[in-house]
Amino acid sequence: MIRAIFKIMGLRLWRDKGALVLAFVLPGFIFAIFAAIFANASGGDLDLRASMAVTSQAPATQLLASDLQKSNDFTLTFNDDWTLSDIRERVRLGQDDVGLVLAGDIADPSAPAIVIVSEPSRDIAATVLKGQIRQRLADQSGQSMPAIFTDISALDSDDDLSVADQSVTYYIGATAVLFLLFSAMQGAGLSLDERKTGITQRLLLGPIGTLSMLTGKFLFLSLIGFIQAAIICGVAAVFFDVPVTDHLPGLAVACLGAAALSSGLALLVASLCGSAAQMHTVSTFLVLLFSAVGGSMVPRFMMPDWLQNLGQFTPNSYVIDAVYGILARGQSMADLLPVWYVLFGGALVALILAAGISHMMRRA
Template sequence: MIISMLRVMALSLVRDRGALVLSFLLPPAIFVIFAAIFSATANDELPLKVALGKGNNVEAWDRFEEVLRAEPSLRIVGATALDPKDVSRQVEQGTVDAGLFIRGETGGDKVPPLLVLTEPGKPLAGGILSGKIRSLITAEMPDMALSTTVLAIEPLIGGLTPAQTERLETATAALATGDRNLDEAQDLVETAFVGPQKRHNAAVTYCAGAVAILFLLFSSMQSAAVLIDERNSGILDRIAVVPRGPEIVVHGKFLFLVAQGVIQASLIFATAAGFYGVDVIGNLGLWLLVTLAASMAAAGLALAAAATCTTKQQAQAVTTFIVLVCSAVGGSMVPRFMMPLWLQDLGRFTPNAWAIEAYQGTLWRGEALTEMLPELGGLLGLAALSTMYAVSVSKRRLRV
């Protein structure tokens, strides 16, 4: 008897080809994506996007800039800026993961020659870049490291004798030609955060946005699956005789899913505001706009998926696939800068990435509406297209 029941389940799955394909294609597909993310972090291959700036009279560091640009694990974005503010702005806007400004030798004022700029929401990016810089200098420019160290030590010991200076110059020359090496380069890098100084808010804002869009997608997908029940129970047959019946059904559900999404996001951000001081009230208008757009995108996508699937098994597999892939690639599970570049590029086309960026722009960077138009446009465009698709498929399903 137990075997009979097993047979029923197996035959049902085998005969539902959509569910069958998704049941066995989904796991390896998800594995490939997560493997790509985690193998990059484990193998020290995090490809950071870096904005680079350089002060005046730092020709001695030209070679370092060349080394940086040649480094495959760094993507230096754009031309070299002359003002640290320009680098800072790019980091704040989120167009790069971190920034580096080369101050050059600063004499005895103890200011490190390299300034790493990072967003408080991505402290890891700053740490990774600092480590990478030290490693590059040690490996590729040990002479520079030694010179910098001596400059820092000389004032403390009251200057070097001519003989010491001569030996030092010989050693520096040997390091430059690669005849010797240096294990560590210290006091080269200073790390500073850009933007508002409420550091933890940036991380919490990122997290709230990431979790909000993840749950909007999950709950919308669950609720939209009612479309399949309605089709199977004959409710859609009944409604089919009503003028514009399928439109009414899909649009009514869309409104419900949007309302549900707004309430869910409100609860998440109310918690963020109450416990972590995220300034939602001060940015209420834009926050509501972003929340509406994110809820609409999730609702549209969910209805499109439900309209496409013919059985609940298919819907379960398809929606799990959509939510997991969008959330993994879009930055809801792991920050996107920690992914390989091809995945980062792919992630730019997910509702998760748009929603997270829009929330960051509103609540942390304090951006104006015009600066968030690309993300809002993406969310609203996805909502419109997927809802139209859902209506069209629902209509077609009622035609025999």
């Protein structure tokens, strides 16, 4: 009996070429992603995005500013007219991972000359930047430099989150979208069982019938996802002191957008898969890939530059930006319009594509 079951399962996998290929490609591919991330981080070679303002005319400070602009250790954005407030705003909105202001004479060790602007979810970026600056100064002077840094936060001191841990806030969106993607993929996979029973064929009388059926599934999956995301926000409020109740309208839109996009993508994946085994493998592959590259597992600033760019095309990055933008950065719903366009527009496009593909596959 054991031998027979083993043979049946082996033949089933062998006959499903899509599931077979993905079953053996997935482990190595996911490993390569994580290896690239952690090798990059542990080696101290983070591809940081930094912004700089120079408000001091001291010769030694000007020399350091010129040297930093030529550096290949990080991507530096500089403008002659920028001040401390400009740098804080860029870091607060996530345009840069860390900022610095050269505000004094670095040749005078009696007073801090460099202001480092960071934000709690990316504290390690400030640590790495200070280490790189210290190394450059030591190379120039031939001796270790004293503590010349002043650290300030990009967030206002009277911010709602000043009593909470902003890293917890980051992982509200990161965890929610990871969970919603897995949940929606599992729910959408039920349509594959319907194909075997003939229920789908009896319900689908044309393109409108296909769209109507998938819309019903989409609304159901979105509702379940919204409730799941709301539960995560509730846990953050009760156990981690995150001021969720102060931002309910924006968070509600973010949770709904995350649920809608996850549901639309899940239905699209289900429409492209030919079997339950294939759906399971493909959905696991996509969710792990999106989560690894999009910032759900590791913040994107810790990744190599090419992975950071790739992560911009994942749903995870937009959900994280929405939730963190509302709770930590103080962004309004109007400020996040580009994010809403992606979440809700992407959900609608995915639903329409799923309906079209499903209709064509039933007619084939």
